[in-house]
Amino acid sequence: MSERLEQFRAYREKMNERILAEKHQQINRFFALDTRTYEAGALDARTKEMLGLVASLVLRCDDCIAYHVIQCKREGVERSEFFEIFNVGLVVGGSIVIPHLRRAVELLDELEKE
Amino acid sequence: MSERLEQFRAYREKMNERILAEKHQQINRFFALDTRTYEAGALDARTKEMLGLVASLVLRCDDCIAYHVIQCKREGVERSEFFEIFNVGLVVGGSIVIPHLRRAVELLDELEKE
Amino acid sequence: MSERLEQFRAYREKMNERILAEKHQQINRFFALDTRTYEAGALDARTKEMLGLVASLVLRCDDCIAYHVIQCKREGVERSEFFEIFNVGLVVGGSIVIPHLRRAVELLDELEKE
Amino acid sequence: MSERLEQFRAYREKMNERILAEKHQQINRFFALDTRTYEAGALDARTKEMLGLVASLVLRCDDCIAYHVIQCKREGVERSEFFEIFNVGLVVGGSIVIPHLRRAVELLDELEKE
Amino acid sequence: MSERLEQFRAYREKMNERILAEKHQQINRFFALDTRTYEAGALDARTKEMLGLVASLVLRCDDCIAYHVIQCKREGVERSEFFEIFNVGLVVGGSIVIPHLRRAVELLDELEKE
Amino acid sequence: MSERLEQFRAYREKMNERILAEKHQQINRFFALDTRTYEAGALDARTKEMLGLVASLVLRCDDCIAYHVIQCKREGVERSEFFEIFNVGLVVGGSIVIPHLRRAVELLDELEKE
Numbered sequence: 064m065s066e067r068l069e070q071f072r073a074y075r076e077k078m079n080e081r082i083l084a085e086k087h088q089q090i091n092r093f094f095a096l097d098t099r100t101y102e103a104g105a106l107d108a109r110t111k112e113m114l115g116l117v118a119s120l121v122l123r124c125d126d127c128i129a130y131h132v133i134q135c136k137r138e139g140v141e142r143s144e145f146f147e148i149f150n151v152g153l154v155v156g157g158s159i160v161i162p163h164l165r166r167a168v169e170l171l172d173e174l175e176k177e
Numbered sequence: 178m179s180e181r182l183e184q185f186r187a188y189r190e191k192m193n194e195r196i197l198a199e200k201h202q203q204i205n206r207f208f209a210l211d212t213r214t215y216e217a218g219a220l221d222a223r224t225k226e227m228l229g230l231v232a233s234l235v236l237r238c239d240d241c242i243a244y245h246v247i248q249c250k251r252e253g254v255e256r257s258e259f260f261e262i263f264n265v266g267l268v269v270g271g272s273i274v275i276p277h278l279r280r281a282v283e284l285l286d287e288l289e290k291e
Numbered sequence: 292m293s294e295r296l297e298q299f300r301a302y303r304e305k306m307n308e309r310i311l312a313e314k315h316q317q318i319n320r321f322f323a324l325d326t327r328t329y330e331a332g333a334l335d336a337r338t339k340e341m342l343g344l345v346a347s348l349v350l351r352c353d354d355c356i357a358y359h360v361i362q363c364k365r366e367g368v369e370r371s372e373f374f375e376i377f378n379v380g381l382v383v384g385g386s387i388v389i390p391h392l393r394r395a396v397e398l399l400d401e402l403e404k405e
Numbered sequence: 406m407s408e409r410l411e412q413f414r415a416y417r418e419k420m421n422e423r424i425l426a427e428k429h430q431q432i433n434r435f436f437a438l439d440t441r442t443y444e445a446g447a448l449d450a451r452t453k454e455m456l457g458l459v460a461s462l463v464l465r466c467d468d469c470i471a472y473h474v475i476q477c478k479r480e481g482v483e484r485s486e487f488f489e490i491f492n493v494g495l496v497v498g499g500s501i502v503i504p505h506l507r508r509a510v511e512l513l514d515e516l517e518k519e
Numbered sequence: 520m521s522e523r524l525e526q527f528r529a530y531r532e533k534m535n536e537r538i539l540a541e542k543h544q545q546i547n548r549f550f551a552l553d554t555r556t557y558e559a560g561a562l563d564a565r566t567k568e569m570l571g572l573v574a575s576l577v578l579r580c581d582d583c584i585a586y587h588v589i590q591c592k593r594e595g596v597e598r599s600e601f602f603e604i605f606n607v608g609l610v611v612g613g614s615i616v617i618p619h620l621r622r623a624v625e626l627l628d629e630l631e632k633e
Numbered sequence: 634m635s636e637r638l639e640q641f642r643a644y645r646e647k648m649n650e651r652i653l654a655e656k657h658q659q660i661n662r663f664f665a666l667d668t669r670t671y672e673a674g675a676l677d678a679r680t681k682e683m684l685g686l687v688a689s690l691v692l693r694c695d696d697c698i699a700y701h702v703i704q705c706k707r708e709g710v711e712r713s714e715f716f717e718i719f720n721v722g723l724v725v726g727g728s729i730v731i732p733h734l735r736r737a738v739e740l741l742d743e744l745e746k747e
Binding site: 096097100101104105106110111113114115117118119120121122127141143144146147148150151152154155156 | 210211214215218219220224225227228229231232233234235236241255257258260261262264265266268269270
C-alpha cells in the first residue's frame with residue numbers, strides 16, 4: 064500500500080477512535096448509522112458505495128471521495144464504471160468538481176497499481 | 178397524470194425550448210451532454226438515474242429530485258430501492274435533506290397511484 | 292394559529308408519518324437521532340435550538356429555519372436574541388442568506404402575534 | 406409591470422424595512438455594505454451586477470438571481486450577454502443550476518416585454 | 520503553543536494585514552463587521568462563538584472551524600459542550616461533516632494539552 | 634515562475650491528460666465545453682474570466698480560484714479590479730469566503746512579483 068493511502072487510513076482510524084471514545088451517544092449512533100447505510104439491503108453494497116461516491120463528488124469532499132473510491136474498488140467497481148460515476152458527478156455538479164475529479168483519478172490509478 | 182406533475186413537465190419543456198431557441202452554442206451543448214449522461218454505457222440507465230437522484234438529494238434541488246424520481250420510476254426502480262437511495266442521501270447530506278425527502282416521498286406516492 | 296403555520300405543521304407531520312411507516316431501519320434511526328439531538332445534555336435545549344437555527348440559516352433551508360424559529364420561540368428565545376442569531380448567519384453565510392432572513396423575520400412576527 | 410414582479414418587489418421592500426427597523430447595528434451595516442458593493446468603483450456598476458448575477462446563479466438562490474437580473478437589465482446588459490453569464494453559471498455550477506436558469510430566462514422574457 | 524497552531528495564526532494575521540492594507544472600503548468594513556459580530560450583545564460572546572462554530576462546521580470550512588474552536592476554548596466552552604456542538608453540526612450537515620469533525624477534535628485535543 | 638505555481642500547473646496538466654486519455658465521450662466534451670466557455674463571445678474573455686473567478690470564490694474552490702486569478706491576470710485585470718471581484722464574492726458568500734480570499738491575495742501578490 065502506498066504511503067499516502069496508509070496515512071489517510073491511519074489518521075481516519077485514529078480520529079474515529081478518539082471521537083467514539085468520547086461516548087457522546089448521538090454522535091456514536093450517527094457513526095454506526097453511517098456504517099450500516101452502505102451494507103446490502105434492497106440495494107447491494109456495490110450500488111450503495113457508488114451512490115456514496117457520487118454524493119461525495121457533488122458535495123466536493125476529498126476525504127469522502129477517497130473513502131468511497133476505495134470502497135467501490137473493493138466491491139469490484141470497474142474503471143469504466145468509475146468514469147461513468149465521475150461523469151454524473153461532473154455534469155450535475157459542474158466544473159467546480161474537476162479539481163476533486165483529478166485527485167479521485169490519481170487515487171484510482173494508485174489503487175489499480177497495488 | 179396529476180395536475181401538479183403535468184404542470185411540472187409542461188413548464189420544464191416550455192422553458193427548455195425557450196433556452197435552446199436562443200442557440201447559445203455552449204448552453205445547447207451542455208443540455209445535450211446532460212441528456213446523454215443518463216443513457217446506458219458502462220453502467221445501465223437505471224443505475225445512472227439512481228446516481229442522478231442521490232446527487233440531486235444531497236444538493237437539495239427539488240426540481241432535479243422530482244425529475245430523477247420520475248426517471249427512476251420509469252427505469253423500474255422499486256419503492257424499497259428508492260428508500261435505500263433516500264437513506265444514502267439523508268446520511269451523507271444530513272437533516273437538511275429531510276424537507277426535500279418529504280416532497281420526494283409525496284411525489285413517489287403520487288407516481289405509484291397512477 | 293395562522294393558516295400558513297398550520298399547513299406547515301400538518302404537511303410536516305403527515306409526511307414524517309409516511310416516511311416512518313416505510314420502516315426503513317436507518318432512516319427511522321436518523322429521525323430518532325435528529326429529535327434527540329436537540330434535547331438537553333451538556334448544553335440546554337434552548338442553546339441547541341439556537342445552534343440548529345444558525346446552521347439552517349447558513350445552509351439556506353426555509354423549512355428547517357421555520358422549524359427552528361418555532362422551537363426557539365418555545366424555548367423562550369427573545370426577539371433581540373433572534374436578531375443576534377440572524378446576524379451570525381448573515382455574516383457567516385453572506386447576502387445569499389437575506390431572502391431566507393426575510394422569511395424568518397416574517398414568521399417570527401407572526402409567532403409573536405399569536 | 407407584471408403582477409409577479411410587483412409582488413416580488415413589494416415583499417422585498419416590506420421585509421427589508423422590518424429588518425432594518427430592528428436597528429441591529431451589524432445587520433443594518435451589512436445591508437448598507439451590500440448596497441454599496443454594486444456601486445461603481447474600480448469596476449463599473451454594470452460589471453458588478455453581472456458578477457452578482459453569476460454568483461447568485463451558482464449558489465442557486467432564486468430571489469438573488471431575480472434581483473440581479475432586474476439590476477443587470479437596468480444597467481443595459483443585453484440578452485446575448487445574459488446568456489453568456491448563464492453559460493458561465495451553468496458550466497461552473499452544473500446541471501443543478503438548470504431549474505434556476507429556467508426561472509431566470511422566464512423573468513428576463515417578462516422584463517423584455519415591459 | 521504547537522507549531523501548526525502558530526503557523527495558522529501567523530498566516531491568518533499576515534494575510535489579513537495585506538488585505539486590509541489594500542484599503543478597499545467595503546472589504547475593510549466587512550472585516551470590521553465580522554469581528555464585531557462575535558462581541559457580546561443580546562447574546563454573550565460565548566454563545567455567539569458557539570453559533571459561529573456550528574455554522575462553520577455545516578459549511579465545512581476547516582480554517583473557520585479552527586478559528587471558532589480556538590475562540591470557544593478562550594470563552595470557556597467545555598469539552599462536553601464542544602461535542603454537543605459537533606453533534607448538531609453532524610446531524611444537520613450529515614456524514615460529509617465527519618472529515619472536518621476529525622480535524623476539529625484533533626485541534627481541540629491539542630488546545631487542551633497546552 | 635514560483636515553485637508552488639509551477640507544481641499547480643504541472644499537476645493540473647498531468648491529471649487533465651490522464652482524464653482525457655480515458656476517452657469517456659461526455660467527460661471529454663465537458664472539458665471542451667469548459668474551455669470554450671471562457672472564450673470571447675457576446676462578452677469578452679476578460680469579463681468572462683472575472684465571472685469565473687467570482688463564481689469560484691462563492692463556491693469556495695481554491696484550485697478554481699487560483700486558475701481564474703491566473704487567467705484574469707493574463708487578461709489584464711488590474712489589482713484594484715481584483716479587489717472589487719473579491720468584494721462581491723465576500724459580500725455574497727459571507728465570511729466563510731475569507732480563508733479562500735487570503736490564499737487568492739497571496740497568489741495575486743506572487744503573480745505580481747513575476
